Amino acid sequence: MSQNNEKISKIDKRSPWQRSPTFRFKTVAIISLGFFASSAAWSLYNASVSDAFEELLKIVFPIGYLTIVGIIMTLDNIVGVIIQPIMGGLSDRTKSRFGRRMPYIMIFLPLSAITFMIIPFVEKNFRDLLITIMIFNIFMACWRSQTVALMPDFVAPKDRSKGNGIVNFLGGLGSIFAFAIGGFLITSENTVPGFLVVGLIMLIALVILVIGIREPDTRNWDFTSEITKEKIGIIQSLKQIKKEKEKSIIFMLLAIYSWFVAYAGLESLWTVYATDPFIFGMDRGDATQLLTFVALPFMIFAIPSGYLAKKIKRKNTIMLGLIIGIIDIIIANGIKSLDNLSSFYLIFPTFGLGWAFININSITMVWEMAPDQKHIGTYTGLYYFASFLANITGPIILGFFTDFMVGLENMFLVCAVWLILAFIFMIFVKKGEAELSEEEIKAKQQAIQNLSQD
Incomplete structure (x- = not known):
């Protein structure tokens, strides 16, 4: 029993930034690819799907069809409000060899990309299109929080505003990319190429994320206290x-x-x-x-x-x-x-x-x-x-x-x-400003002691 306790005590449960507090631009840029993929998908989705529903509904509802389109286009936000906090809480306590966040990204990002690429093939049928976008909304909500939470896992508190700036920069770049792809590849007669290209970009972003980001192995981490203290x-x-x-x-x-x-x-x-x-x-x-x-x-x-x-x-x-x-x-x-x-x-x-x-x-x-x-x-x-x-x-x-x-x-x-x-x-x-880590506090205290001795 003592050997098991000793083994557990030696498990390193520190976050990546605590193990290596130096700000690494390359790491943050790779993490930002998840946000790039998400922004590209949502930008093309918002620009194209509303038009598809408008064409389908204005025939049946000559008056008021834009209101119905507006309600349908808020479904992603409704799904996000319900699912994302739950998935974020689950990822805080996930045990896997790939870490806490990456398993959700590895599962739900490709599912989102595949569903996204199906959308243009069903846009002429109201029922099929509605079912497809609902599935897409659910899949997207299952990995969004984890992608965003990756950055503070790898970046020290004092550098997180800088890191979030990089994340949002690439997110904005993803939106511009999607609009450019949409303008170049999508026509009224054929929307398939635009959706396929953005879907493939999402899959490429996933491959780079999996190769470039290594979360700590959490299989032996003990989350019992967190689970018993609060529900998800x-x-x-x-x-x-x-x-x-x-x-x-x-x-x-x-x-x-x-x-x-x-x-x-x-x-x-x-x-x-x-x-x-x-x-x-x-x-x-x-x-x-x-x-x-x-x-x-x-x-x-x-x-x-x-x-x-x-x-x-x-x-x-x-x-x-x-x-x-x-x-x-x-x-x-x-x-x-x-x-x-x-x-x-x-x-x-x-x-x-x-x-x-x-x-x-x-x-x-x-x-x-x-x-x-x-x-x-x-x-x-x-x-x-x-x-x-x-x-x-x-x-x-x-x-x-x-x-x-x-x-x-x-x-x-x-x-x-x-x-x-x-x-x-x-x-x-x-509250909310960057606080010094324990190592930085000790270094500051040591510096003060050295000054007092001098």
Whole structure:
């Protein structure tokens, strides 16, 4: 018995970053390929699947078919809210020779890619298409949290904003890649080549991930204490954080929900706003294209925002981003003439900059609020619960206010209110900055002792 206890005590349960705290760009770049694959798939999915459903439904429902399409296109967020926190919690306690996260990626990423490549072959049949995208949504939700949680497993807390900037940069690159592939290979008559290419890219990303990332073998790790202390699931996770004396995580999740309500609502209703004959009367294609002036700056400033957070702290960087966003949105609300439309070529890029400051650093703050390294997957799930809930309710909330209270012409004003709410919630966030590791604390204490001796 003593020999067994001695063997167990020698098991190294440290995370990869604790074993090698040096920031490794190559490792983070390889991990980011998972996010690249996910972003490419979702970008092409959102751009093409809605059109397929529109063609199928407008014949049966001449009036109201766009509402039905909108409901169908929120299914991925609903599935994500339910499944991702559960899968994140499961991965925190997974025993395998491949580690805690990689088994889920190795199983569900290829299943997602295969299902994704089936979509264009069933897009002419409503039932088959609906079943296929539901299966795809479920498969994608089963590995998203694990992909995101890989980065903090391999990167020390002080470097996570920088690492998350790299992850989001490649994610943005994945979206641009998907739009380029879609524009080049997809036509109204044939969508198969675009889906096949993105599906194959997902599989290639998986191969590189499996070859390049080596998680610790967790087969002998003891998760009994974690399993007995708490159940896996979003309700249990929310109950747990509610019991905590320090409420930073609650205010952080409220802030995340608030700014995603503003962003999701703006993203969904911008085209309606811009094409309204009483506002700008723009062509739908031109209105959609204008949103790239938000996406490109976000990608460009994804990495710099992580470095900025290291200099001025994550909370300050996020609040700076919110201030930029609030000012931009309020200015945008005052522009109602097509003659002044060129102002958006400055407003949207600036907003993209502010959005990078917000989005890049928010999840790293949530990771730092996790009670220990083993719960990062669970807290990743909580982050996506708040963001997905906002993506589901944001368009509905914004639509309600513009329909029944302030009018479409004041859509930007509603978005500004939600960003202001997020700013207020962030004031009450007291945790989430990078903390020194035990090795760094000891080194700092030793340096102080050496100075006192001198």
